[in-house]
Amino acid sequence: MTARRGQIPPGPEEEYSTTQELLDWLGHQFKQFGDIYKASIYGTSVYVISDPQYTQHVLVENWQNYVKGQAIKRVALLLGNGLMVSEGEFWKSQRRMIQPAFHRKAIGALIKVMTTANSVLLKKWEEAARKRESVNVTHDVSHMVLEVVLVSIFGDDYEQVSSHFNLLSEESARNMEFAGAFRSLGKIILQVADRRRKEHATFTDILGMLMETRDQHSGQAMPDRQLINEVMTLIVAGHETTASVLNWTWYLISQHPDVEEKLSNELNNFLGSEFPELDDLARFAYTRQIIEESLRLYPAGWLMTRKALKDDYLGDYFVPAGTEIYIPPYFVQRHPSLWEDPDRFNPDRFSPEHSQDRHRRAMFPFSAGPRYCIGESFARMEMQIHVMMIAKQLRLRYVQTRPLELDAGVNLRNKYDFIMTPELKGIADR
Ligand code: HEM
Structure with missing residues (x-):
């Protein structure tokens, strides 16, 4: 998807409602809007991403600009x-x-x-x-x-x-x-x-x-x-x-x-x-x-969440400070343009000869x-x-x-x- 620099990603008008399963809802929006979309989830403005380059940017290249997102509050009660x-x-x-x-x-x-x-x-x-x-x-x-x-x-x-x-x-x-x-x-x-x-x-x-x-x-x-x-x-x-x-x-x-x-x-x-x-x-x-x-x-860990500390860009999309970023390994790791027959269980895809040319962030079950x-x-x-x-x-x-x-x-x-x-x-x- 191409965007003018500074553009806001497309996304659904309606807010996510907790009566729906979050995983199903996120998957449905990817089908509609592509690899990055803006949504309102739990009353917060969220960018949901499934492009491995955006993942690389948030988790690795500019990781210092991102702290854990709101989901961590529930985890903090326990840990x-x-x-x-x-x-x-x-x-x-x-x-x-x-x-x-x-x-x-x-x-x-x-x-x-x-x-x-x-x-x-x-x-x-x-x-x-x-x-x-x-x-x-x-x-x-x-x-x-x-x-x-x-x-x-x-x-x-x-x-x-x-x-x-x-x-x-x-x-x-x-x-x-x-x-x-x-x-x-x-x-x-x-x-x-x-x-x-x-x-x-x-x-x-x-x-x-x-x-x-x-x-x-x-x-x-x-x-x-x-x-x-x-x-x-x-x-x-x-x-x-x-x-x-x-x-x-x-x-x-x-x-x-x-x-x-x-x-x-x-x-x-x-x-x-x-x-x-x-x-x-x-x-x-x-x-x-x-x-x-x-x-x-x-x-x-099917979904990781982060929050931008300062303004940033994901590709050409503008990320205002305070935006939550949802990074779901579940969807990246089943992305049809990264994986052949993505929903099929096929351990041979990880043999050395089939593992070449794969994007390094196509797979990140332990984060990066x-x-x-x-x-x-x-x-x-x-x-x-x-x-x-x-x-x-x-x-x-x-x-x-x-x-x-x-x-x-x-x-x-x-x-x-x-x-x-x-x-x-x-x-x-x-
Ligand atoms: C199959 C097993 C496991 C999976 C899929 C998994 C996955 C993950 C993921 C995705 C994160 C990043 C979470 C985030 O940044 O939001 C994480 C962080 C972490 N995991 Fe695991 N994990 C596994 C097993 C373990 C084990 C065995 C331990 C320790 C005994 C462990 C301890 C931790 C800790 C302490 C962190 C936080 C690290 C930090 O932020 O510095 N995990 N894990």
């Missing part, structure tokens, strides 16, 4: 001023302090945590397969992912905290009541931190690293309130996103027997639950392509620029280990006839739990 919410110099200094906990070496040390949690899950599902019972994939995966993130953070103190945090996988509503119950868990985090201080012991888990780290300028440790905010942030950001993507992955595999067969063939080269090194994971390229394709079709997801490598490793360990032994059949119904809240989920029937591969294949 406080942690890494997801904070801005400016404060965010920068927190990010610098937390980043080492997510460096390659630190993440590599968590392989055992991930294989242990998945061994327990695998046993449970194998047992169900033997009894020909179905399993609640949504519930069980949520539980496994929560365990992984809690053990990564609290290490040997996991048993002390786990029962308190179970509400994250047992309660699916994300309302004010939930926010209140969740925030009250701050005291559990402090109890662990206080005890550790008294013991003068050093811990190598994420909480230990956050307690040891010092601000580059002041030399100070993180105040307790901030420690709580950051731990809360990592738990929530690391749990629901990863669990959603894995749910979609099992659903998609179950609908595509050809993909399931190729995955099984790749896993013939995999001996079981042992992942001695992070580097071993790179050999299983097709498993990675499946996860990538799930992230493309169902990005957990300085505020990209700090847990990306953690999540990728966790998702791959899970898929490999389960798919080596089991096939999950989706037997429900109920059609998908997207629940596009903070995370992109299905409205209903995925109930599936596991089958032991060895037996079924004989």
Whole structure:
């Protein structure tokens, strides 16, 4: 679309009404107005964009002109001023302090945590397969992912905290009541931190690293309130996103027997639950392509929002200060001019020969620029280990006839739990 410099994008006359699903409404407007449109959403003037060049501009090239948009207020009620919410110099200094906990070496040390949690899950599902019972994939995966993130953070103190945090996988509503119950868990985090201080012991888990780290300028440790905010942030950001993507992955595999067969063939080269090194994971390229394709079709963070601090331009369109920008990976990653047959699940599109010539921002499920997801490598490793360990032994059949119904809240989920029937591969294949 061409525009005179300084022009305002076209857009719908009517305001977005909360009686409609936001995802459907945004998609409908893209069809009418193209890759950038102006809309009134929740009483605010918003530019909604699906052109990867605009995305690159807002998230990477001119990121300093954009703070988080109004949607972050709801997130802040739950997470406080942690890494997801904070801005400016404060965010920068927190990010610098937390980043080492997510460096390659630190993440590599968590392989055992991930294989242990998945061994327990695998046993449970194998047992169900033997009894020909179905399993609640949504519930069980949520539980496994929560365990992984809690053990990564609290290490040997996991048993002390786990029962308190179970509400994250047992309660699916994300309302004010939930926010209140969740925030009250701050005291559990402090109890662990206080005890550790008294013991003068050093811990190598994420909480230990956050307690040891010092601000580059002041030399100070993180105040307790901030420690709580950051731990809360990592738990929530690391749990629901990863669990959603894995749910979609099992659903998609179950609908595509050809993909399931190729995955099984790749896993013939995999001996079981042992992942001695992070580097071993790179050999299983097709498993990675499946996860990538799930992230493309169902990005957990389906919509990111920003607000312009100063006047700016997106291409030739004028962006007045205060404008909200909606950046939906969901629509960019299904954009017909960026992806062939965009709604089709086809992991082969991520093979090296098919990945050339693609716009670098055609895909950004973990965002881009300085505020990209700090847990990306953690999540990728966790998702791959899970898929490999389960798919080596089991096939999950989706037997429900109920059609998908997207629940596009903070995370992109299905409205209903995925109930599936596991089958032991060895037996079924004989
Ligand atoms: C498949 C899994 C995941 C997906 C799809 C995902 C996606 C994202 C996205 C899109 C953002 C940017 C949000 C925005 O700027 O508006 C983000 C930020 C963030 N994510 Fe993730 N995430 C995942 C897993 C994780 C994990 C495992 C952790 C930690 C254990 C984590 C921690 C964070 C944090 C702390 C931020 C804020 C970073 C900052 O602003 O500096 N995420 N994530």
